[in-house]
Amino acid sequence: MARPSILNSVERKFILLVGDLVVIIASLNVFVNHAIDAEFISTRLEISVFSFGIFSFLTLSYILDLYNLQKRLRRKYVITQALYITSLFVFVVFIFCVIFFDTSFWRIPLLVFLLLTPVEVALWRLFFANVFRVIPITKNVLLIYEKDTEGSLREVQKRIDGVDLETFYRVKLTYDINSDTAIRKPFLNAIEKVDSWVLNVKSYNGIPADLEKLMFRAILKGKEVITYTSFYENIYEALPIQSHNDSFYEILQLRHKKIRYLQTIFSFGLNFLVSLFLGLMLILCIPFVFVLNIFFNPGPLFYTQKRVGLHGKEFKIYKFRSMVTDAEKEGAKMAVKNDARITSFGRILRIFRIDEIPQVISLIRGDMQFIGPRPERKVFVKQLNNLVPFYGTRHLIRPGITGWAQVKYKYGQNLEDSVRKLEYDLYYIKNRSITLDLRIIFKTITTVLFSRGI
Template sequence: MQVWMPSPTLSTTRSFTASDWLWHGAGIAMCQLAGSLLGWYNYRFWIMGPDAYGMVGLIVLSYVGSVLSSRRVLRFAKTDLLTTVFVSTLFWFLLTSAVLVLSRWYFSRTYLLGAFVMAFLWQALYLWLQKPDRYRLALIPGGLADALPGLGGIDWQILDTPRFVQVQAVVMDPYHTSDSRWLRFVAEMSLRGIPLLHAAAVYEGLTGRVSLEHHSEAFLEDWRLPTFYPYFKRVIDVCAVLLSLPLSLPLMLLVALLIRLDSKGPVLFWQERVGQGGRPFKMVKFRTMRLDAEKDGSCFARSDDDRITQVGRILRKFRLDELPQFWNVLRGEMSLIGPRPEQVEFAKQFSNQIPLYPYRHMVKPGLTGWAQVHQGYAAGADETIEKLTYDLYYVKHLSLWLDMLIAFKTLRTIFTGFGAR
């Protein structure tokens, strides 16, 4: 019995066919043609001489890399096709530009621009042509399956009795469906080539969240930290922080000056938080509240919290108060991307009250994360439970591709101030 998990862009996750290879082969040629016409006013890019071979070869690699990364990112929930393709293509072409500059190979800015625009348009057209208007799934009622209708723009065919329907897959919560009639029906559908989807996996694929009510600790029994990615991620964290210092240091000095002019007290605020493996560490951030903000003990920040200073409200809106945590990243206590670290007192409380809460500590906490770009700050136990559903999705699907998606969405958060408190 085949079990798999769909995503909102299900068709982009299928295996490459001969027509796909032909399409992308033509796309590579079109990129070179567009770049040559814009950069050299000549479509015959192959006669430009050995000096241009390095740039031409890197454009081929950029196109292939953007195709593969877009396919991986689009497997996750809450992805936008055009945005994902654009940012993925932009990332690879910026990487190509950096390699060309550092290596001092010959390159043409207009050639790269023409190739980039063509790569984006060609891949966007490819995905748009594949995507069906609406997915049609059969739903066997019971358990988590009852929460699925209305999600993801799916054409749900809710079955009251076992009967054959023309659909792409059958969705069922096996923990709440033990009737032998349904089991025979699922087997018959599977023999017809129609796969079975687990309702929990479908819920994750459409919402980007883990259903706590329908999971036990067994939901992580087959999960392991990627062997090499945490080390690679550490290198990315350190390099990103160091490369950002020429921009971030002057910005932090300006923020520090504004805080001193706005209110009395220290510029920085240190607080014990829970890190990877449940180990506490001292997290630093810019102070955004009055000195007496926690005279009655720790409590969550509210959207209309009168403890927050005028400057602090702006800093929180655009996440500028988190900049000093670059120090925690360099020390290896945090990552740029991961679940937000919680206060020790609250973490102990939630560990006793909320099932699976300690599992969010299996990875390093981060400056931004899957929960932050979708929910924002949590202000209480109920919102913390919702936040945990996002955090556990991140833990289960930890990868470079998911981190790339979070980085894309973080830019939107910074520019819009989404979820600030």
């Protein structure tokens, strides 16, 4: 018996969004038509409140990751997340109305809007989570590999099943294309049980003809047939540099590209505005940091260090010093969580990202841009070039103060973390766009507001 059609991640997010919007629009209707005194209601007020309400809910939802279905659907998490985000939403809408419109309110309808809206959204999301515990949401995967990729088989399978997130894929069958025909025939009889084929092979020319026919038949039946690189890029929004892929062409899919004028203009405008803002912040912060340094962090005000930038050229980076003056007396060492070298005042600077502000100097000089791969030290670049292929690819664009790797992965504490962050850097270089830059900006705001990382 064939399995029922499985909704993909985008379809599930769409259903969840529709349900949220139904609740939000109904709640805004209660607020506008019942909570506000009818004497003050106008077409302008209705349009403004509905437009602002929907926009603010969608913005808060994106910034606070309300539609990240890859996080495990735990009941407690689903409820608490919906409650605090929607509570923030109703408060923002109420304040907006108070500030921009001279109105009076009916208390009971207002309380219904403020208190019941978060509860309604939480109940809808709890229902959604329970429904998808009952109906099938996970795709069974047939993983195709070959002798050359067998060494990474366990790691690849672990990535498909999910590491630190829910992929909604599970490897049910694995198949070596080098298997002899006697083994192949009975094995291929079991492929009806799978929903997706994932190919992890170096050369697609080596796939047996009978397997190609079955693959084509699976495509005609509406089943998913994708490469492991495509799967990884779609699910993790990164590139799988530690799989079999030592092919530079498959990783970056090199092709002729038109000049992206809009992207260039957007980047220039963004860098200009950030330079003005951070430049002003630097001028305001220097006197305070200087005075507090005398008492709580004796030593130089700034910390300078050479980093590798565009095309592998070194440049000088500036920060407010947050570590003891002899932090590297035993040689270069990456910062780690709860690093003993960080002073008490330096820890405060790091929590609020104040130590990063002087990097605006490198931004103004053109050595860095606001969004890009994090610049690394030459000593670590040499080690990483020997450890992983294509590490130097991240130097194709100017390094950034923030970037895709910084907002998607934890603070790098060792070379292994740097390898994982490279996956996100390569994804950014390959998929760089205004939309992706805006996502990074939103996530950077969240990171700073909630003091994530070291």
